[in-house]
Amino acid sequence: MTKLYIDPITRIEGHLKIEVDIDGGKVKDAKSWGMLYRGFENILIGRDPRDASQIVQRICGVCPTAHGTASVRCLDNAFKVKPPTNGRIIRNLIFGADYLMSHILHFYHLVALDYVKGPNTEPFIPRYEGDYRLDPKTNKVAVDQYIKALDIRQKCHQMVALFGGRTPHVYGMVVGGATEVPTVDKMVSFKWRLKEIRDFIDDTYLPTVYLVAGAYKDLFEVGTGCKNLVSFGVFPLDDDEKNFLLKPGSYTEGKDLPFDQNQIKEYVKYSWYDDKTTGLHPGKGMTVPAPEKKTGYSYVKAPRYRDLPHEAGPLARMWVTNPVLSKNANKFLGVDAKKEIRFRDLGDKAFSILGRIAARAEECKLVADAMDKWIMELKPGAPSFKKADIPKEATGFGFSEAPRGALGHWITIKDHKIDNYQVCSATIWNAGPRDDKGQLGPIEQALVGTPVKDVKNPFNIVRVVRAFDP
């Protein structure tokens, strides 16, 4: 048996280390180590509750608007304020534009180099060698697209900034709505940029995903994971925030169940946190670091839904929502273009490295197409913000879905200040360690069984991990 560490896992956000035991050419056991603790939840205590939506964005510079969205929804809930229609839509547009940015960045700049041979210059060398399967012509097209996609993702950020002020880390979403009143020139400016992005998704991103998938078909069989999925729901479509573009719900042991936040608990037996804080619902959660704890191997907690590991992210959202896919999927599966294919028609193929990558690309189109309608639903000149006072005592929660998965924030306010603030983020769901019962986290489970041909160039390990976009 060979023990292998990949440390650092690069092309992700944060500090992650993967440990695998390999026997007979396959992964037998895996551990996902989260190697960074900053203590956001403890930094938030005692602050003005309104400041939370700024502070939490700094948890992740790739998905600040996800934390921003969860936080302002959490504050809306605690302050008992309902944003006006324009506020809800502007939040969706800011966050939606960041979704497009994140998904395009993920495929082209974070994962593509696992399938496409980059230029023979730093920082594209050194690299793993061996398993690049695209012919030289297709490979060159993909490299050109890598560069084109840099420009496209930068333009997505221009869209974020149109209503967000600037990005990374936006100012435009606050408790009670959004800061800017929409103007016709901004709406047009946004829509015009969105057209270019949608064309890129339709004509370049989606076809290329299926083209690459065609050359690596066996990777539809690798990285199955726990097959439990959870989505908290994202992009509210009505002002009561009852209906969502991507729906809340879970797929647990083969059953479709409604989302119930009371089913969330966080375990820390294998995390570098005080054992006394294990098994808590995040609304009553505590973050007490214990960096020397012997059983610990990660600064990530192990969240469980219905006491089972659940995968979060595009695969979960697309499975729960089950929308019609683009015609690229028909072509790939050899199904008549007139027929509607839904996500679940992918069957077991969805639970794989390439299933996750395809889910992300199809979701990107779904979000972009919806945004094109939302922008025209804005009412120029109408308010986007409703003022609300900081409550003396209150609790609140806010849910969202980061591009990489389910995200929840919980707040307790006492004497107008934050008394407790807990974040249960996407990467915690997927990249977390074992729980107190010893159940592996979703990425750990997805790694088990992965074939590794060459331990010096363990392509499939990093492919499995990066497909989750941790």
Next chain:
Amino acid sequence: MSISRRQFLKLCGATGAAISVSGSLIPEIVAAMEKATAGNPPVVWVQGSGCTGCSVSLLNTVHPNIAEVLLKIISLKYHPTVMASAGEKAFDYLYATADKNKGKFFMAVEGSVATGAGGRYCIPGKLKGKEVTFVEMMKDLGTKAAAVLALGQCGAYGGIPAGKPNPTDAKGVMEFFKDNGIKTPVINIPGCPPHPDWMVGTIAHVLLFGIPELDSDGRPKLFFGTNVHDNCPYRSYYEEKKFAKFFSEEGCRVELGCKGPESFADCWKRGWNNNVNWCIHNSLCLGCTEPGYPDRFAPFYEKTTG
């Protein structure tokens, strides 16, 4: 093509109405840099207690675009979010680059240095089978680098991780170096995140002309030399005592909690994200380029006193 320092400074500081302001770093500079950097001074980019936001902001550079920066201007030997490599192969390469180019390479540091728990709060990789804390990495590579670019609030001054109660004893690079007797020069490029022009422009200045003139907080005067409030397009409202009482109302944003009066940066003329918007037009300045952020400016949405 060559370019004088004077021309360069003028270009970096230019404001543009017709072209993007980010377009102030124009093709002439790219050409000059390609020539000047033919020897390819190596740059390594490392990440401590941060959020990757500085890297994402760097990707937003427009002129030169990021592909030009990576392929033509700098020889980027290590960047955790961008590079192809992973694991030991990547980490070995980082340390081999530092040894081979001792005293010659530039190191960009994103994120603060978590000094608590013996450095165990941030462990960026494994070298020869042993975990390396970010504290150890900074001591080792920090001593070998020609100069360090301390990026963002975190790299420069500790940033959000150093916010009260600073649970990990996070520090900016300059303070960490001082505590550990490391003499390597540090250039602070604060901001949460820094504007891509501030990063690319400073790297360009360092490679073409050496370290730029810095203010007392270690920031290039070129980008951080002007007061936001004094130059704000909403300044006349302040003089007229017309103050916005809620977001999006016309007027000076000081009553909403704008930190422009205490902030030094050129956002007021440069704009953000290819100059499609900027913080004060959207809502207010939160002082993200200033030492002491966030605590010095908290609560964010209240008028600052004094």
